[in-house]
Amino acid sequence: MLNPVTPWTATVQADIVNASLLHETSLSNYQLQFYNAGDSIWLTVQWPNAGRIAFRLAFGMNSNFDKADITDEGDAIVINAATRLGRYDIRISFPEADPPVVRYTTKFTASFSLLIPFWPRDIVPLTYDGLVENTTGIIHTHQVGTRSGHLYFSMTRPQNGSVFYFQNLSAMSAYCEASETSLGETVGGTWPEIGFEFPVNAKKPIPANVEFTISDAFVVLDENIVKDEAQATTQFLNYLALLYPHISKPEVPYQDWPFIAEKTLGQLHLNKGCWTMVNDAPYLNAYVQDYKTPAEIMVQLAVKLPLHEYLAWSENSHPLFDDLDKGLDQFYDERISSIVRWHPALVDQLDNSEEQKQDMVMDSWYLHHPLLNLARLALRGDKIAEKLFVGSVDYAIKTAHHFNYEWPVFYKMTTLEVIKAETAPGEGGEKDVPGSYAHVMLMAYKLMGEKRFLTEAVKALKSLDGLGFDIFYQANNTAFTAGALAELYLETKDEKYLQLSYSCLAGVFKNIQLWECGYGYGKNFPSFFSVFPLNDAPYTAAYEEFEVFAALHHYMEVTDGIDILPSLKILIPEFIKYATGRLAYYFPSLLPEDMIADEIKTGQVQKELWVPVEDIHDGWEKSGEVGQEVYGAGMSFGVIPRQYFKLKELDAMGFIDYPSVNFRFGKNRVTFRLTGDSRFKTSMRILGLSKAAASKLKIEFKQGSKYSEIKALNENVFEFPGDAMVRISW
Numbered sequence: 128m129l130n131p132v133t134p135w136t137a138t139v140q141a142d143i144v145n146a147s148l149l150h151e152t153s154l155s156n157y158q159l160q161f162y163n164a165g166d167s168i169w170l171t172v173q174w175p176n177a178g179r180i181a182f183r184l185a186f187g188m189n190s191n192f193d194k195a196d197i198t199d200e201g202d203a204i205v206i207n208a209a210t211r212l213g214r215y216d217i218r219i220s221f222p223e224a225d226p227p228v229v230r231y232t233t234k235f236t237a238s239f240s241l242l243i244p245f246w247p248r249d250i251v252p253l254t255y256d257g258l259v260e261n262t263t264g265i266i267h268t269h270q271v272g273t274r275s276g277h278l279y280f281s282m283t284r285p286q287n288g289s290v291f292y293f294q295n296l297s298a299m300s301a302y303c304e305a306s307e308t309s310l311g312e313t314v315g316g317t318w319p320e321i322g323f324e325f326p327v328n329a330k331k332p333i334p335a336n337v338e339f340t341i342s343d344a345f346v347v348l349d350e351n352i353v354k355d356e357a358q359a360t361t362q363f364l365n366y367l368a369l370l371y372p373h374i375s376k377p378e379v380p381y382q383d384w385p386f387i388a389e390k391t392l393g394q395l396h397l398n399k400g401c402w403t404m405v406n407d408a409p410y411l412n413a414y415v416q417d418y419k420t421p422a423e424i425m426v427q428l429a430v431k432l433p434l435h436e437y438l439a440w441s442e443n444s445h446p447l448f449d450d451l452d453k454g455l456d457q458f459y460d461e462r463i464s465s466i467v468r469w470h471p472a473l474v475d476q477l478d479n480s481e482e483q484k485q486d487m488v489m490d491s492w493y494l495h496h497p498l499l500n501l502a503r504l505a506l507r508g509d510k511i512a513e514k515l516f517v518g519s520v521d522y523a524i525k526t527a528h529h530f531n532y533e534w535p536v537f538y539k540m541t542t543l544e545v546i547k548a549e550t551a552p553g554e555g556g557e558k559d560v561p562g563s564y565a566h567v568m569l570m571a572y573k574l575m576g577e578k579r580f581l582t583e584a585v586k587a588l589k590s591l592d593g594l595g596f597d598i599f600y601q602a603n604n605t606a607f608t609a610g611a612l613a614e615l616y617l618e619t620k621d622e623k624y625l626q627l628s629y630s631c632l633a634g635v636f637k638n639i640q641l642w643e644c645g646y647g648y649g650k651n652f653p654s655f656f657s658v659f660p661l662n663d664a665p666y667t668a669a670y671e672e673f674e675v676f677a678a679l680h681h682y683m684e685v686t687d688g689i690d691i692l693p694s695l696k697i698l699i700p701e702f703i704k705y706a707t708g709r710l711a712y713y714f715p716s717l718l719p720e721d722m723i724a725d726e727i728k729t730g731q732v733q734k735e736l737w738v739p740v741e742d743i744h745d746g747w748e749k750s751g752e753v754g755q756e757v758y759g760a761g762m763s764f765g766v767i768p769r770q771y772f773k774l775k776e777l778d779a780m781g782f783i784d785y786p787s788v789n790f791r792f793g794k795n796r797v798t799f800r801l802t803g804d805s806r807f808k809t810s811m812r813i814l815g816l817s818k819a820a821a822s823k824l825k826i827e828f829k830q831g832s833k834y835s836e837i838k839a840l841n842e843n844v845f846e847f848p849g850d851a852m853v854r855i856s857w
Contacts, residue, residue, distance in 0.1 A: 129258070129260040129261055130260045130261075130262070130263070130317075130318055130319050131260065132259060132260045132319060132320060133247070133320060135247040135320075136247070136248075136251055136259055136260075136319065136320045137259065137260070139164075139167075139169075139181060139251045139253075139259055140181075140251075140253050140254070140258070140259055142164040142165065142167070143162050143164055143169055143171060143181060143253070145164075146162035146163055146164035146165070146169070147162065147163045147164075147195075148160060148161070148162055149161040149162060149163055149168075149195060149197045149206070150197045150199065150204065152199070152204070154221055154227050154229065154348075155226075155227040155348075156175040156350070157172050157173060157174065157175065157227065157348055158172070158173035159171070159172055159173075159229070160173070161184075161197060161204070161206070161219075163192050163195045163208075165187070165191045165192065166186065166187040166188075166190070166191055166192070167183050167184075167185065167186050167187065167192075168183070168184045168185040168192060168195060168206060168208055168215070168217065169181050169182065169183060169184065170182045170184055170219065170229070170231065171253065172229070172346075172348060174287050174288050174348075174350060175350060177285060177286060177287045177288060177350075178252065178253065178254065178255075178262075178282060178285035178286070178287035179252075179253040179287075180250065180251070180252050180253060180282065180287070180290065181250070181251045181252075181253055182229075182231065182249060182250055182322075182344070182346065183247070183248075183249040183250070183251070183322075184206070184217050184219070184231050184233055184249075184342075185206075185208060185215045185217055185233050185235075186246060186247060186249075186325075187210045187212070188210070188212055188243065188245075188246075189212070190210035190211045190212050191210060192208045192209070192210055192215075193209065193210065193211075194207075194208060194209045195207075195208040196208070202220065202221070203218055203219060203220040203221075204218075204219040204220075205217070205218050205219075206218075206219070211238070212237065212238060212239075212241065213235055213236050213237040213238045214235070214236045214238070215233060215234070215235055216233070216234045216236075216338075217231060217232070217233045217234075218231070218232045219231045220232075222345075222373045224347070224369055224370075224373075226347055226348055226349045226350075226369075227347075227348050228345055228346065228347050228348070228369070228370065228373075229345075229346045229348065230343075230344065230345050230346070230373070231342065231343075231344050231346075232298070232340065232342065232343045232344075233340070233341050233342040233343075234338050234339065234340050234341065235338070235339055235341045236336060236337065236338045236339075237333055237334070237335050237336070237337070238335060238336075239335045240332045240333065240334055240335050241332050241333065241335075242328055242329060242330075242331075242332045243306075243325070243327050243328050243329075243333070244327050244328075244329045245327055246324055246325035246326075246327055247320070247324070248316045248320050248321055248322040248323060248324045249322040249323045249324075249342065249344070250278075250290075250292065250316075250321045250322030250323075251319060251320070251321075252264060252282050252287075252318075252319050254284075254285055255285060259319050260319065261284075262282065262284055262285070262318075262319050263282075263283050263284040263318070264280050264281060264282045264283055264284075264318045264319070264321075265280060265281045265283060265353070266278070266279070266280045266315075266318060266321065267279040267280060267281070267353060267359045267363070267596070268359075268363065268596055268637050269314060269315035269316070269321075270312065270313065270314040270315050271312070271315075271638075271662065271663065272311050272312060272659070272663070272664070272665055272745075273309070273310060273311040273640055273644070273745045274637070274638055274639060274640050274659060275293070275296075275639055275640060275641040275642065276293060276294030276295070276296045276310070276313060276314040276323065276642065277291070277292065277293050277294075277314060277367075277637075278290075278291075278292040278293075278314050278315060278316075278321060278322060279291050279292070279359070279362075279363055279366070280292075280318075280321065281352045281353050282352075283352060286352065287352075288348070288349050288350045288351060288352060289349040289351060289352055289353055289362075290346060290347065290348065290349070291346075291347035291349070291362075291363070291366035291367075291370075292314070292322060292323075292344060292345070292346055292347075293344070293345040293347075293366075293367075293370050293374070294313070294314050294323045294342070294343065294344050294345075295343035295344070295345070295374050295375060295642065296310045296313070296314075296642040297374075297375050297377075297642040297643045297645065297655075298340040298343040298375065299326070299339075299340055299341065299342075299343075300643070300644065300645030300646050300649075301339055301340070301645070301646075302326075302333065302339040302340065302341060303326060303645075303646040303647075303746070304645065304646040304647070304650075305331075305333050305334065305337070305339070306326070306328035306331050306332075306333050307328070307330065307331045307646075307647075307747065308326035308327070308328050309326060309646075309745050309746070309747055310326060310642070310644075311745055313325070313326055323342060323344060325341055325342070345370050345373065345374070347366050347369060347370065349362075355593075355595075356593055356594065356595025356596070356597075356630070357595065357626055357629075357630060359595055359596070359633075360595050360596060360629055360630040360633035360634070361626070361629050361630075361633070361692065363596075363633045363636070363637065364629060364632065364633050364636060364692060364694040364695065364698065365692070365694045367636060367641075367694065367698060368693070368694030368695075368697040368698055369694075371641075371697055371698065371701070372806060372807075374641070374642075375643075376655065377643050377653060377655050379704055379705055379707070379708040379784060379810075380653065380708040381707075381708065381782070381812065382707065382708055382710075382711040384707075384711075384763070384766045384767050384770070384771070384782075385767060385771070385780075385814075387711060387714070387737060387763050388437060388763045388764050388766075388767055390737040390763075391737040391738065391760050391763035391764070392434075392445060392447060392763070392764075394736055394737050394738070395430075395447060395737075395738065395757070395760050396445070396446065396447040396450070398415070398733075398736060398738075400412070400415045400416040400730070400731070400733065400736075401415060401738065401757050401760075403418060403422055403473075405422060405454065405457070405470055405472050405473060406454065406457065406472055408453040408454025408457065409450045409453065409454070410422035410426075410427060410454060410470065411426050411427055411430060411451070411757050411758065412426070412730070412757050413426050413729070413754075413756065413757060413758055414729040414730035414741075414753075414754035414755055414756055414757060415730045415731060415732070415733055415736065415738060415754065415755040415757060416730035416731045416733075417729050417730035417754065419476065419478070420476070420484075420729070421469045421470050421473030421474060421476050421477060422469070422470040422473060423468055423469060423470075424455075424458040424466055424467070424468060424470075424497045425468070425493060425496055425497050425500075425758065426757065426758040427451055427455060427458075428455075428497050428500035428501065428504070429500070429670060429758040429759075429761050430451065430757070430758060430760055430761040430764075431448065431451040431452075431455075431500070431504065431761075432500045432503055432504055432761065432765075433677075433761035433762070433763075433764040433765030434447065434448055434451070434761065434764045435448065435504060435507060435509070436507075436764065436765060436768045437764035437765070437767055437768060439507070439768070440767060440768040440771075440773075441767075452511060454470075455511055455512075455515065456511060456514070456515065457470060457471065457472070458470060458471075458515070459515055459518060459519070460540075462541070463522055463540055463541060464518060464519070464521065464522050465494075465518075465519040465522035465523070465540070466494075466497060466498070466501075466515055466518075466519045467487070467489075467540065468483070468489060468490075468493055468494075469486070474486040482536075482537045482546055482547055483537060487539055487540045487541050488537055488538070488539060488540070488546055489537065489538055489539075489540045490536065490537055490557075491534035491535060491536060491537070491538065491556065491557045491560045492557055492559070492560055492563060492600070492601055492604055494523060494526070495523065495560065495563040495564055495566070495567050495604075496563070496604065498516060498519060498520070498523060498567045498570075499563070499566060499567055499570060499607070500512075501513075501515050501516040501519075502516050502567065502570035502571065502573075502574060503570070505517075505574055506570070506573060506574060513574070516570075516571075516574070517574075517575065520567070520571050520580075523564065523567060524568075524583060526538075526543065527564055527583065527587060529543045530543075532561050532564070532586060532587045532589070532590045533555070533556060533561070533590055534556050534557055534560040534561070534564075535547060535548045535549070535556040535557075536548065536549065536550055536556055536557055550600070557600045557601075558590075558591075558594055558597055558598055558599075558600050559598055559599060559600040559601060559604050559605045559608055559631075559634075560600070560604075561587040561588060561589075561590040561591055562587075562588065562591060562598065562604070562605065562607075562608025562611060562612070562631065563604050563607070563608060564583075564584075564587045565583070565584035565585075565587045565588050565608070565611055565612075565615070566584075566607055566608060566610075566611035568580040568581065568583040568584035568587070569581070569584050569611050569614055569615065569618075572584070581618065584611075584615060585615070585619075588612070588615070588624070588627065591627055591630070592627075594630065595630055595633075596630070596633060596634050596637060597634075598627075598630050598631055598634050599631070599634025599635065599637070599638065599662060600661070600662070601660060601661060601671065602635055602638055602658050602659065602660050602661070602671050602672075602674075602675050603660070603670075603671045603674030603675050603678060605631050605634050605635055606631065606632070606635050606674070606675045606678035606679060606682070607674070607678040607681070608628075608631050609628040609629075609631035609632050609635075609678070609682050610628075610678055610681040610682045610685050612624045612625070612627050612628035612631065613625065613628050613682060613685045613686050613689070613691075614685055616628070616689075617685070617689075625689075625691070628682070629692055629695075632682070632695060632698075632699075635658060635675060636698060638658055638659045638661075638662065639656060639657065639658045639659075639702070640654055640655070640656070640657045640658075640659070640667070641655065641656060642654070642655065643655045644745065644746045645746075646746040646747070647745075647746030647747040647748075648719075648721075648722040648744075648746050648747070648748070648749065648750070649745070649746025650746070651712075651718060651719050651722055652709075652712040652717075652718065652743065653705070653708060653709045653712060654667075654709070654743070655705055655709070656701065656702050656705035656706065656709070657672065657709060657743070658671070658672055658675050658702075660672075665744065665745075666742040666743055666744045666750070666753075667742070667743045668741055668742055668743075668759075669710070669713040669739035669740065669741055669742075669743075669756055669759035669762060670739075670741070670756060670758055670759040670761075670762070672706070672710060672713075673710060673759065673761070673762035673765060673766075675702075676702075676703060676706045676710065676765075676766075676769075677765055677769070679699045679702060679703060679786075680703065680769050680786050682695075682699065683699055683700070683786040683788070683802045684786070684788055687788045687789070687802070693804070696802065696803055696804050696849075696850070697803070697804045697806075697807065699786070699802075700785045700786055700801075700802050700803035700804075700807070700809070700849060701803075701807060703784070703785060703786050704784040704785055704809060707766065707770055707784045708784075710762055710766065712743070713739030713740055713743065713759065713762070714737055714738070714739055714740075715732055715733075715734045715735075715736070715739075715740055715751060715755065716734060716735055716736075716737065718740075718750070718751075720734065722749055722750055723740070723749060723750065723751045724749040724750065724751050724752035725749065726752065727751065727752060727753075727754055727755075728752055728753050728754055729753060729754035730754045730755065731754075731755070732751050732754070732755045733755065736755065737760075737763065738755050738756070738757055738759070738760045739755070739756060739759040739760065739762060740753075740754070740755050740756070741753040741754055741755070741756040741759065769786070770782055770783060770784065772787075772790060772797070772799070774797065774813070774816075774855070776794075776795065776857070777816060777817075777820045777824075777857060778815065778817070778820075779813055779814060779815040779816040779817075779820065780813075780814050780815060781797075781811055781812065781813050781814070781855070782811065782812040782814060783799075783801070783809060783810075783811045784809055784810055784811075785801050785802060785803050785809035785849060786802045786803075787799045787800065787801050787802065787853075788800050788802060795856055795857050796854065796855065796856045796857075797854075797855045798852065798853065798854045798855075799852075799853055800851070800852050800853070801847060801848075801849055801850060801851050801852075801853060802849065802850065803848075803849025803850050804849045804850060805830060805848040805849055805850050805851070806848070806849070807848070807849045808846050808847065808848060808849070809846070809847055809848075809849055810840075810844060810845065810846050810847075811826075811844070811845045811846075811847065811853070812843060812844050812845075813843040813845075813855075814843070816843055820857065821843065823857045824855070824856075824857050825855070825856045825857065826838075826839075826845050826853070826854075826855055827853070827854045827855075827856075828847050828848075828851045828852060828853050828854070829851065829852045829854075830848065830850065830851050830852075834852075834854055
């Protein structure tokens, strides 16, 4: 069956056959040819003993390229082309990489102010018989919304190989600002019309005589066709890490998290809009000024756990923690021997507006999330949490057995009746829940030592086999599952669990935004390396992003000393580095007033309150429309124990923006190891240091057998390569 095509693709092969050959060269085993085909400049790549794929370097719109001069500069090929509409400057370079990579960057300068109402996609597979529609291929993953501009596909007829395509969308921000267009949903397509579809501006013309980057594409060429989902997810991570050194990256702003934590602690405790009283016990609202929704157990624990971590780190106490303890046990329902979502005394307030807003209706992921936080608190010595966890874990097992480890979306807790079976027709239920359940079982095994929990974890994880990218349902849960799988690998030494952890992480990194939005409201906050909570979520979300941050920290700690996929040693520490500077921008006090939504769905947004808004959107959309999420306030506390360390003898502290492990505190000395890859840099700050102490401070690092002293870049700021040992002495 032939694939349907548009006129802009149907004639491509014939156009190239009849085109003027501008230049030809080779790259590794691939033959590269450049053509002027009239309305387009093309690069064709011939696979060894296989097919050919064409990449559109420039599109002339309603005009032909009457000029196309090409220069081979050795390390790059430059094409200067022109039509009646404007001038194109195209640079094709070949970054050092294995497998080989082609990068093409196209800049356009209009001769007069113009609108661009149409643009075809830039990748067309070619075939032997001249019919583009007779080719077949598999698209493994592509951009959704404003996530990274990636496209990963294999061409299967003619049997060719695979391509990982990455569009550096940051480079197009100036064009989008001028034309008021968005870069969402620009990379993808339907076979055989795939690739980048330049955002068209049908309303606001771009100005004349201003140069705009209109494409900055990286193309990884691979002779192999993906055989299975495990290979697809692993290769996705490898390709992303392969290109990461070459893409443009913004600076990472330092945020004063100790200041943020103290502001949040004081305001959260006293702000009446954050609390509801039930049976003489205080409970956090889910959103500021949201009194209609009953108190939820997840909300209490989402703040209590990171607050516990922060107070232990700071060696302090606070009445906020005591308040969160007072009524937690009221979420336990003796009828089913389990914790429940809604406070039992408030279920009459549920308005049935959504499936889960009904008494005893449970969202499958939601049962396991609070159980995990209860287990974490229990392992930290919290007796209330331990009692609730131990009393609920057998209900979780009963539910798992009933659904045969394949959970629906919603079910009735009392009868286990399915309320909603699938996330979408034909898509099945929440596919990462087996991982969350297995994580709960591993925590139960740690806490209670019973082998039956380990057996349950192994049984549940069989449901993840073969899912690949589809394991991903909710980013934070999938990221924590990756850590649980790594822990199970340590317990069993079975490599399949490590491989499954890679599939989980590929799902997470498929849902990141690896570009900086520099248009509209996007100019007011960093978006590079942000992560979306769901596959189809239209915005990034504070709590889920923080939990991904925490989960990836956990993954690096668990896998310390394990020979994990090298690409993860690049991607995870870099994600954490950018998160330390970016997450603070969920606090409305750091955002301009005019980018906060005019209408708030739940409660209200209090701009000076250090509680994060839930949602950050694309540059042309206002943010915070969902509400100001109280359960996201734990972010303020959870960053500090992961990124800061105390230098008690100096009455100072250190901040490091990479995950670090193996801290050793001795007299007049502290040592630790940075995770990561030596090709990338991490920075450390020494804070609160007196001049006298600073004069005695000595900072050293080593990557081999010998320490080398390092000097500050500026006052008390130091830079190290990743994967190094650091020693601080005085």
